[in-house]
Amino acid sequence: MLVSTVEMALKLHEALSLAQMYRRIVEDSLTEVYIFHPDTLKFLAVNRGANENLGYAEEELLDMNILQLMPEFDRESFRALLTPLQQGQKEKIIFDAKHRRKDGSLYPVETHLQLFGHGKGSICVAFILDLTERKKMEEKLREQGEFLRSLLAALPVGIFIIDPVSHRIEKVNLEAAAMIGAAPEEIEGRSCWEFFIQSAGSCPITASNEEVDRSERLLRRKDGLEILVLKTVKRVRTDSGEKLVETFIDISERKHLEEELYRLSITDPLTGAYNRRYFLEMLEREVERIRRTGNPFSLIMFDLDHFKSINDHFGHAAGDRVDSGGRAGIIESRAGV
Known part of the structure; x- marks a missing residue:
């Protein structure tokens, strides 16, 4: 009996230690954690991350409910959100929302809701991820993307973005479309060899395994006419894989001028x-x-x-x-x- 009692005590101590460790992890986490009643929506517990990010003391939050932090929801709409959890249709619900701090300021969050059994009832746990920095980064990337698209459209050179395997044109700028005499959507998806027929079947840069290739080529327009261009092809590595960037400028007028100058010189x-x-x-x-x-x-x-x-x-x-x-x-x- 003594040995059995000691073993039970050791197991209880181990269980309590684990429980305390898990509790410390939750309480000290910088991720906001809210435990609330699914019916009253009143907070039962909050962690340090919630207190610090919202600016409320723990005692203040325990007198509040989750709707006071989420101005986009009323009681009816939030209960409808919880219904799939309570009926067992889903184990977790994830959605984006706005949280309101004590000073009234709003910040974007990603909310993860889960329902856990507790005694004869259940409790709801909300894990809140602050998306402020992510949104700033997304906005910065969006602005950079807009700038690059504007730059691409404004450059006075024709540009193709090409898949190096299929040699299909993925993107084309307005200058290239004007040189070819077709709308961008008529060009995208077609093979670059349809416009540079001299290279058909053999890409000079992939065949030579060089990083950059520069040469004079004939560009075939939509109307069948051909114009002489100076074409540069460069390998570019992106998140979606390697791409080929082809830039080309019309040098037919310059070539004609060079020939005329040479004729005049002789x-x-x-x-x-x-x-x-x-x-x-x-x-x-x-x-x-x-x-x-x-x-x-x-x-x-x-x-x-x-x-x-x-x-x-x-x-x-x-x-x-x-x-x-x-x-x-x-x-x-x-x-x-």
């Missing part, structure tokens, strides 16, 4: 005939070619005698007309040969 502005610079450039190429091939090479040079006298007698305008017609005839003769 031709005579009056006649359009090739000038001395181009002659020397081509002469070097031909000399190099005959050194490699051993083929024969000939060079013919001629001049118009006394051309200066035309300028002296009839003026430079007349000389320009004669020069222009003479060189044009030479060009036509070459074309005929």
